[in-house]
Amino acid sequence: MAAGSLIGRIALVTGSASGIGRSVCQLFAKQGATVVAVDVQEKANMETLASLLPGNNHCALTADISKPASVNELFEKIKDSFSAAPTVVVNSAGIIRDNLLVRATEENFDEVIAVNLKGTYLVTQAAAKMMLSEKVDCGSIVNVSSIVGKGGNIGQCNYAASKAGVIGLTKSASKELSRFNIRVNAVLPGFINTPMTDWVPEKVLQGIMKLIPMRKLGQPEDIAEACLFLASKNSAYITGACLEVTGGLNI
Numbered sequence: 435m436a437a438g439s440l441i442g443r444i445a446l447v448t449g450s451a452s453g454i455g456r457s458v459c460q461l462f463a464k465q466g467a468t469v470v471a472v473d474v475q476e477k478a479n480m481e482t483l484a485s486l487l488p489g490n491n492h493c494a495l496t497a498d499i500s501k502p503a504s505v506n507e508l509f510e511k512i513k514d515s516f517s518a519a520p521t522v523v524v525n526s527a528g529i530i531r532d533n534l535l536v537r538a539t540e541e542n543f544d545e546v547i548a549v550n551l552k553g554t555y556l557v558t559q560a561a562a563k564m565m566l567s568e569k570v571d572c573g574s575i576v577n578v579s580s581i582v583g584k585g586g587n588i589g590q591c592n593y594a595a596s597k598a599g600v601i602g603l604t605k606s607a608s609k610e611l612s613r614f615n616i617r618v619n620a621v622l623p624g625f626i627n628t629p630m631t632d633w634v635p636e637k638v639l640q641g642i643m644k645l646i647p648m649r650k651l652g653q654p655e656d657i658a659e660a661c662l663f664l665a666s667k668n669s670a671y672i673t674g675a676c677l678e679v680t681g682g683l684n685i
């Protein structure tokens with residue numbers, strides 16, 4: 435990727451306080467974007483902000499993307515702070531509440547759907563409205579789904595359903611928004627080394643590793659690079675796509 439491929443772009447990244455979202459913010463800042471880092475975790479999000487290559491008026495905003503009022507407030511703040519709409523959005527905020535189907539609770543299901551699917555929907559909708567009202571000439575929304583949304587996984591019925599929903603949302607939104615110069619794509623990570631996977635016991639990790647043709651977990655930077663490609667003009671003719679970044683894992 436040519437250096438500076440996001441110069442002049444405002445990039446909103448959710449889930450920016452940790453893991454993949456933080457890595458996306460760091461890479462996008464290096465590529466010249468003005469980063470709007472959004473997360474529920476205020477303190478950790480300030481640490482992300484402090485880690486960004488300075489000089490582009492980056493900011494960190496606290497919001498709960500599962501709550502419409504919080505998303506509205508977020509976009510009001512963005513309107514007040516910037517003279518233009520974000521033309522890059524990466525929806526990386528997500529949670530897991532894993533359990534076997536027969537043990538999982540309705541509350542677990544509702545929480546996961548609220549953040550992973552409804553939150554992605556709310557941010558995508560608000561960002562699309564802002565981009566449409568400003569008639570942008572190169573918008574790009576990147577939704578972080580999961581390979582589990584395609585193939586399912588034991589203990590992750592709620593999560594897999596939410597991530598499959600994100601794929602449907604991505605494909606539908608891409609069909610609606612393409613003619614307005616807004617592309618919408620998804621990245622489907624495999625197993626990535628972040629706080630989200632920290633809890634996985636070593637024995638289980640070894641089992642997972644055997645299923646991955648490249649025999650290693652991915653790093654947040656691997657996903658950030660895929661997001662950068664989809665955010666930049668290098669992917670100008672790609673929309674409605676699901677880019678698998680899994681080390682070859684195809685569950």
Ligand code: NAP
Pocket residue numbers: 448449450451452453454455472473474475497498499500525526527528529549553578579580581622623624625626627628629630631
């Ligand atoms: P992570 O390290 O846990 O980071 C996710 C961030 O999103 C956390 O700071 C989290 O805060 C925040 N968040 C949660 N709910 C939120 C809300 N309602 N509003 C705003 N922010 C919220 O996870 P990650 O591994 O980077 O995952 C990033 C994305 O990649 C997720 O969508 C995940 O499903 C997806 N993914 C990850 C993997 C993997 O192996 N790591 C694989 C496939 C897909 P809290 O700490 O408070 O929850």
